[in-house]
Amino acid sequence: MNGSFRQSMAWLHTWSGLLVGWVLLAMFLTGTATYFRPEITRWMEPETGMPADYHIAAAGAAAYLSKVAPDAKSWSITLPNERQATANVSWQPQPKPGEEEKPRRRGRNRDTQATLDAVTGEVVKPRDTRGGEFFYRFHFQMHYLPVIWGRWFAGLCAMFMLVAIVSGVITHKRIFKDFFTFRPTKAAQRSWLDAHNMTAVLALPFHAMITYTGLVTLMALYMPWGVLANYTSDDAYFKAVFPRAEEVERSGVPSPLAPLPKVLDEASKAWGGGRPWIINVSNPGDASARIEVTRHSGDKLSYRGGSLTFDANGKLLSRSPEPGPANVTAGAMYGLHMGRFAEPVLRWVYFLCSLAGCAMVGTGLVLWSVARRQKLPDPERPHFGFRLVEKLNIGTIAGVPAGMAAMLWANRLLPAEMANRSPWEVHSMFILWGGMILYACLRPSKKAWMETLGLAAVMVAALPIVSAVTTPQRNLFANAMRGDWAMVAFDLTLVALGALLAFCGWKAARYKPAAKPKRKARATAIASEAA
Amino acid sequence: MTHLAMLLFAYAGFVGICASMAKHQPELLGAKLEPVRQRQVRWGGAAALAAAYACAVLADGWKFGSVEWVGAISLAALTLTLVAPYRPRQAAQAGAGAAFVGAMLLASALLLSVK
Incomplete structure (x- = not known):
């Protein structure tokens, strides 16, 4: 391959990786945590119990909803499963006469939703927290930014990442030899x-x-033209991608709703053993009720x-149409990303x-400064750009894990009845992250690496202790006695991650920057390879 | 069981491929291999990776199995590369052991499924 082509790719790799590297690291770390989103939520809601089969929760949800919202326009029930310990129910009240029907909002309206325990089917009131949901949201839409901006920014960073991956593969001279x-x-x-290279x-x-x-x-956001050209409105597009049952007018004839657990069994049978996930009931308590069960x-x-859609008596009415090839492709890519299966x-x-x-x-971020340190005219007094990168590296590589841990600390330490409790949990992550960057600026680099990584290690590894002290029902031993192995594994994983951070800190403590290289030719050769 | 066999085969496979590369032979094996032997080791490694794929497909069908296999061989390669600089001989020996245990696990899983 042409040498100058490879060099230009090396340049592209270096700068596309560095420019948004810190945001990418935060996105990657929170995204990694998201693979255990239900477990994080369970950890952060110690008032909730164990995961359980959905039958009890479904019956409990129906009983609860017909008590508090018998004449609602619709009910929605997200069922528990083997990883999730609660059923989340919400309802949409009948629009008052003359009132414009508000579009459905995803936001939390505390008056029209509730959390039910999976084992008992009774209402539980967990502390106010965003749980694992926050890491999930942050990793593609940031925080403190309007959602759409955040998504555009995350997309821009992901695009830089893709550029860095492709140019990195081209730059790597001995991909198989050095495998x-x-x-x-x-x-x-x-x-x-x-x-x-290895990672x-x-x-x-x-x-x-x-x-x-x-x-x-997020392709429909980044490249809306296909949708614009083929559908008259966003609504028409969403209807085509996510087909929903036809809305039916309320008949006014009261009729009891078929027992939901039985309907779910029917649904599961129709799917050949598939698991139900969300139940939407429209016109509950009416003869025209429709029960839609999403897989x-x-x-x-x-x-x-x-x-699948059932009528008020639990008879199967219709199935959602088989998705077309484009929809299946998009769904499979989404599925691969989320790894829900x-x-x-x-x-x-x-x-x-x-x-x-x-x-x-x-390592890419660290490599940037390691590769440049030796080439500095005076390594004791580096120029501003070098210092900026180094400080941001320290503050982010140690600061994001520490910040994520801080959020879990706040979850246990903030008083339960505090106003704006869950926003403050989130603030604590950014306060710590920002604080780490500031701290890194005030200390000599080597000391800053040791101290920030050390603090991050302690903060992560001490979480099981914090949890055991503040919520005795969630200490390691109690979890094991209850057979709650997911929470046992959660605590042990925190300790392991803390140990990993401590190992990085120990490495940083032992690190001695190479003296001015004697074999200058070789050092430059390595440097040009790294750049 | 087949999941564990998949991970073990994936590791054994990369030990084979790594050991067939001349630059790694002194550390992993203590000596350079003859060209014929080298080829055998390489094919053995490739066969173990294929066996890992078979385990994955057996356990979860070709759709999920393929995803699993790609993930498993990534992890296996990372493990080997992380361990080899510190304990090269043991890493290589563990590869042979992994292949053996993997084969036993796969065989017993197959026997159980036939019954």
Whole structure:
């Protein structure tokens, strides 16, 4: 291949990776955590119990809703499953006469929703928290920004990532020769480059897939022209992509609703053993009631599982139409990205590959400064750009994990009745992240690396203790006695991640920047390869 | 069980492929291999990776199985590359062990499914 072409790709790789690298790291870390979104939510809602089968919750939800909202326009019930310990119910009141019908909003309206325990089917009141949902939302729409801007920004960063991946593969001279090469004891620059190559190349299928499918999940936002050209309105497009049962006029003839657990069994049978996920009931309590059961998104590779519609007596009326090829393709890409179908083994594979992705971004950022330090005219007094990158590296690589841990700390330590409790949980993450960057600016770099990573390690690893002290029902031993292995694994994983951060801190403490290289020719050769 | 067999085969496969590369042979095996032997080791490694794919498909069908396999071989390669610089000989020996245990697991899973 032409040398100058490779060089221009190396330039592109360096700068596309660096420019948004810190945001990418935050997106990658929160995205990684999102593979355990239901578990994080369960950890952050210690008032809730164990995951359970959906039958009791469905019956409980029907009983609860017919008590509080017997004449609602519609009910919605998200069922619990083997990972989720609650059923979330919400309802839409009848629009008052003369009042314009408001479009349905995803936002939380506390008056028209409730959380039910999966085991008892009774109402529970967990503390005010956004749970794992926050990491999920942040990783594609940021925070403190209007949602649409955040999504555009996340998309821009993902596009940079895709550019960095493609140009990185072109730049890498010996992708197969160095496939298994990792020389941790060699000079700093050599081993950082090895580590960057290793985490990037060996999990390349994952990185490429996750970046590309991530962009695809928001393609209708980034590239709306196909939709604009073929559909008269956004509504028409959404109707085509997510077909819903026809709305039926209320007949005025009261009729009891078929028992939901039985309807769910019917649905499961119709899907050949598939799991139900969401129930929408329109016109409950009326003879014209319709029960729409949506299939669990993890049953198929494609994220869109389809739905079934039953009448008030529980008779199957219709199935959602088979999705077309484009819809199946989009659904499969979405499904691949989310990994909702992944049973425990595969979920851990996803999680670990994703951690490798975080390591790839992190090592890439560090490599930028390691590769440049030796070339500085005076390494003791680097120029502003170098210092900026280095401080942002420290503040972000240690600060984001510490910030995520801070959110979990806040979840346990903020008083339950505090106003704006869940926003403050979120603020604590950004306060700590920002604080780490500021701290890094005030300390010499090496000390800053050690101290910030050390603090992050302690904050992550101490979470099981914080949890055990503040919520005794959620200590490691109580979890194990209850057979709540997901929460046991959660605590142990936190300790392991803390140990990993501590290891990084220890590495940073032992790191000695190479003295002015004697064999200058060789150093420059390595540097040009790394750049 | 087949999931574990898949992970073990994936690891064994990459040990084979790594050991067939001349630059890694001194550390992993203590000596260079003859060209014929080298080719055998490489094909053995490729066969183990194929066996890992078979396990994945057996466990979860070709759709989910393919996803699983790609993930499993990524992790296997990462594990080997992380361990090899510190404990090269043991990493190579573990590869042979992994292939053996993987084969036993796969065989017993097949026997159980026939019954």
